Amino acid sequence: MAQVLEFKLPDLGEGLTEAEIVRWLVEVGDVVAIDQPVVEVETAKAMVEVPCPYGGVVTARFGEEGSELPVGAPLLTVAVGATDASSAAPASPADGESSGGSGNVLVGYGTGAPAARRRRIRPERNTASATTAAPAAPAAVSAPSRPAPVAVAVGEVNGRQGPVAVVSPLVRRLARQHEIDLRGLTGSGPDGLILRADVDSAIRQAGQATEAATRTAAEPVVAEASTAVASPAIASPAASATAERIPLRGVRGAVADKLSRSRSEIPDATCWVDADATELMAARAAMNAASGPSGGPKVSVLALLARICTAALARYPELNSTVDTAARDIVRLPGVHLGFAAQTERGLVVPVVRDAHTRNAESIGAEIARLTELARTGKLSPAQLTGGTFTLNNYGVFGVDGSTPIINHPEAAMLGVGRIMPKPWVHHGELAVRQVVQLSLTFDHRVCDGGTAGGFLRYVADCVEQPAVLLRTL
Known part of the structure; x- marks a missing residue:
């Protein structure tokens, strides 16, 4: 009987709180061995391959290549004990479960078990999309079907108490610095998890709103000045150009x-x-x-x-x-x-x-x-x-x-x-x-x-x- 375990992005050390997915090394339906590298991520320090502590069939991946995930966010799920795709049903693991895995989630650590040759499990027709989850399990599989809960940080946000779907302390600190209420944001991460990109977007929107309000307040003065000048206004080429923004990350x-x-x-x-x-x-x-x-x-x-x-x-x-x-x-x-x-x-x-x-x-x-x-x-x-x-x-x-x-x-x-x-x-x-x-x-x-x-x-x-x-x- 298959048991679906969730593998979260591990703490990569050196105080790193997030990583960008560079390249997936496995697909949904692939069979992976214990401590086999499953994804290549880029941190603020280096490019590293992340090994999975479980052996089984990959049932779901979280995050596209190029997206950024905080430490502790779901990375993928593995059906442990499944021999084919029909027995790999998504389920939520209980906290602390390590059956079928090495139990080691830090990069560079593992049981030393030899890596098995990766083979592709082709799902049957009329099943769920392979990019999000494996085919549904038969009735014989008793794994629970509820989705894995998103990590929730409970604490003070902008002076008010309440639960917030955010993992990274960096994201919370960034929101506090710019007076962004995290409870008003819709997270783009798995299960509504608020990522740094969501906070950055809110900061930009707040800045644009402030700029628009300032421009509106100055419009009467501009109108009076334009009335006094008879010559038509000539648009500056630079006025229509949009400044390029390059995120400072990695x-x-x-x-x-x-x-x-x-x-x-x-x-x-x-x-x-x-x-x-x-x-x-x-x-x-x-x-x-x-x-x-x-x-x-x-x-x-x-x-x-x-x-x-x-x-x-x-x-x-x-x-x-x-x-x-x-x-x-x-x-x-x-x-x-x-x-x-x-x-x-x-x-x-x-x-x-x-x-x-x-x-x-x-x-x-x-x-x-x-x-x-x-x-x-x-x-x-x-x-x-x-x-x-x-x-x-x-x-x-x-x-x-x-x-x-x-x-x-x-x-x-x-x-x-x-x-x-x-x-x-x-x-x-x-x-x-x-x-x-x-x-x-x-x-x-x-x-x-x-x-x-x-x-x-x-x-x-x-x-x-x-x-x-x-x-x-x-």
Whole structure:
């Protein structure tokens, strides 16, 4: 006898409250194994595949590709114990039931059971649509037929008590900030669940209503002015244009939130210096030449700069720290988890090289290459994008010389590197053409003063100009 269990969008960790459905990996009627990935979602951190903790026949999917679901919203239902489509009737599972599943709903966890080959169960004719539910069950199946209840948050909304069909605390907070009464909204989610898109729409409508009221109040003045002018009005081409609105969500939304928080919480300052990178480039060429044609991956400039950063942080540990604002403490961190900025089609991401202080330039370079490839394909996990203690930002790849980086909150500093290019430079008392780079350090002025920041940046510049300086720390 089949039992239909509901699988809800799990907590994906790192404080994420919602995810966008990118691609369904199963169809209604498919047979799935325990912990088999069923959907690919995009969070504010990364693209992840969500495994289902139940094994059986998929009876319903909730949400189209491109739609956004809050954590805890129904994702799909699975008929556990069904051997064909005729025994997979939709039903509402009781809370806490885990029969036929691993019981694990977090991404990356499972029983380790081998994934069964997915097979398609074709429903009989004259049955319900496959995009919403499986065919009705025969009388022998005793599963209850009531729909799964939508999660309801009961609490104060705009000063009044009452139940609200909304799961995400982010949605409730957004409504409070814009004085939107959630009880007056009709949710577009499953069973009337109110999504963030519903609140955003209400905010836009409220703004348009306010604008219309203001325009109506000003009409008499406009009429008088138009009467006094004899010449006909000429419509401006810009007046008929409609401004494009791009939702700040996903990776772009996460970046916006983090940058805003950084600027609002961290009293940052920036110092910079030009450095002669000719010797660094020569050292890199010598390293790669020594490895030979098939001697392994080449050492990149970014890898050398990363190794220089770890050496500098060993000398100036103040910059490898964070600030506990609640306790008013500076927390110096024991290890260096080095983040590096990477531009992808999904936006700017910062993968993290774990324990960079224990790695040499070759090891750091290999890890940077691996993480960059994952970033390019959108397969970085949330864990690979968090936990950094210091960030290296090579914006020279965009053909620019300098910048004032914004600190990657909650870190205390970021080193920016411009393009390396031939410039006139005084070398050994004579004017020469050298490979010059601009280095900039943005730091949290709470963790150190300018002397420490200047000392760190000067040490980095010395290592760039004279790579042999690093030999003292290797």
